[in-house]
Amino acid sequence: MKNILKSTLYVSGFVFLFSGIISCEKDFTDIGTSIIKNNIFSTESVLVDIAVENKPIERMRADNINVEPGQYLLGVYNNADYQKLEASLVSQVALPAELKYSDTIYVGDTTYISTIDTVFLKLPYQATLKDNSTDGPSYELDSVFGNLTEAFSLNLYQSEEYLNKLNPQDPTEGNEYLSDAVFQPTGSPLNSVVDYSFLPNENDTLIYVKRRTSENTLYATDTIKFTAATSTIPVPFARIPLDEVVFKQLIFDNYETSDFSSQDAFNNYFRGLIIEASGNDGSLISFNFNNASNPALNPSIEVYYTNTVLKGGTEVLHSNKKNTSFSLGGATLTRRSYYKMGNRDYPANEQIKIQGTAGAEGSISLFGADNDLNGIADQLEELRLKNVLVNDALLTLYIDQSADVSMVPERLYLYKDHLDPTTGKRIQSHIKDIFTENATFGGSVESEDEVKTKYSFRITDYISDLLSAETNYNPKLSLKALNPTDLNLNDTIFRPYSWTPKAVTLLNESPTNDTKKAVLKISYSQKGN
Incomplete structure (x- = not known):
């Protein structure tokens, strides 16, 4: 009887402990970007300082030696x-x-003469x-x-x-x-x-x-x-x-x-x-x-020709139709x-040009300036001090409807782009979320009332790693018209090919763009007092 009672207490204690774990797990649960609130954590959001600039492309890889484009x-x-x-x-x-x-x-004495028809x-x-x-x-x-x-x-x-x-x-x-x-x-x-x-x-x-x-x-x-x-x-x-x-x-x-x-x-x-x-x-x-x-x-190259068969050099016996194809x-x-490419000089205004082939990309800096010159953006340091749990990080860029929108790309792509000051080599790599949250990474053009209005990228894991100080690597992000090869995710290295000619004009982060300005919104949970 004593053993049975002891076993019952053990089981009850385990169930109670397991229930407590589940309850704690619920405290941290996020469904999409909707956070379940409780009395311990508060949910807040912040608009991060960003700067978006034009980045004309001088040249790019354009052969089929490593990657077969197929399309030319x-x-x-x-x-x-x-x-x-x-x-x-x-x-x-x-x-x-x-x-x-x-x-x-x-x-x-039978011979033939070959002549091109076309x-x-x-x-x-x-x-x-x-x-x-x-x-x-x-x-x-x-x-x-x-x-x-x-x-x-x-x-x-x-x-x-x-x-x-x-x-x-x-x-x-x-x-x-x-x-x-x-x-x-x-x-x-x-x-x-x-x-x-x-x-x-x-x-x-x-x-x-x-x-x-x-x-x-x-x-x-x-x-x-x-x-x-x-x-x-x-x-x-x-x-x-x-x-x-x-x-x-x-x-x-x-x-x-x-x-x-x-x-x-x-x-x-x-x-x-x-x-x-x-x-x-x-x-x-x-x-x-x-x-x-x-x-x-x-x-x-298609060659159509005729072999005229002669007897004795003059008598036409018959004519044979021939075709050669040089693929x-x-x-x-x-x-x-x-x-x-034409003129690569872009006016200093609020427009960001994204154009495929050897056209232009956008360059995006996150978290503003590093005034204390310690290698970490000041706003990033401030957010780290809050010890927050990142629930969602959404980068949104709006289409400038005053520019031509007849060839808007169906999707843009975002990647990390850094020039190593020591070696002088350009380091280009994928953002973490394309691997961890591929289905929600985004980049597809969004429409409202059948008008293409904006592009959004969900980079929650990337931002979370920065705010948790898991990494200090915060290079500029590049924004380009998506090419099929961009989604080759065999490794973290990004290889910039482009044979899509589509183009779109986006608005930068200027306050004059009002509700259409480029913005990075971070939603997070913070422990209450």
Whole structure:
């Protein structure tokens, strides 16, 4: 009986103790940003001093050596509120397997003459099928920005510089190409019309190729379409005609030479295709150069030619239709973008410009000045003395509705950016909350009455570590248009790529912006007296 009573007391005591633990846990519970109040802790909030500045980007990594963008911009975007952008690229060209003029071996006095029917650069658009009627498919172009009624100029060149995956100074390291690097062309322009007028058109789904014999006699007209692997519906594509004479001398006449014996030999002979856009206005198009599921929809140089078979040198026996495709797509080829940006001088006002590619980012300083020069911001020191428990920290930036909002990014990204004064190297890293609270980190544009109004970032864990003195590392934060590679969270290092052209103007922390000023609000619990 005594043992039973003792056991009962032990169990009762354990239950009471466990209940007390749960009760204490509830004292500290926060649900989102709503704190359960009690008589021990009070919930308060504070607006932290911040400073938001423009941060123009001089250059950025723009190759596919470490990261395959897939998407490459081509065209011109000119908006008075942002930097003018002329986007171009250079790419290696894939050598087709078993490249030869004819599959048939002719003997005796039977020979053949190969003549080009047409040669062009094919650039398939990314598009959404809206309808497919008897009149043909109807598409809406995706990833096209800017003035769709104004053409830009396009020129194609052979690159003089070899596109090297390895660093020539240290072959054990990968190479890198920056967005402002200049590639020198060599030889004549490859396009048949210099300064080709490029205007995107969703209705360009086919071309007609006139087939001619070596004596220039028309013997057939082919309708050429390009389709996805799982569909028979033709997709829209841009076609830039190439100069047949130049192409014949440079490429076609050399099909079966040693320069075409391997991909490495060909890369050294034809070092890359420069696709260069220029002009005062126009549109900007994103093309997919890594369409693994539909290789036929990768950009390519298409050569259509005829083999005229002769007997005795004069008698035409028959004509054979041929086609060779030199792909520019796939992850094995080296390619890079280059961006020619406009004026980078921003007026000293309350606007913060965020523009993708090599445009601009925002730079954000938290907690104000360090007047005592001890390496810690004064406001941060004051908050530490209060010994608070951070419940929520929300950084909010509002869109300036007086600026152009036609290409507002759907999401921005926030990361740490610090220039090491000792080494001179830039240290860029992710904010802790992108790992610990990924679902609530934020950055997506928010709307009110169908108007895009602001961006918010929840950085509670990052701020909590600073206020608890777990870390004194409080570098500037950089704000950029989100790129798909930004969310590669394999490690804490941030790698700044950008091929999104979208742009937005934000308001800074100035009091004149009133309720729309940039602000960091910290909600916290503090033990009462």
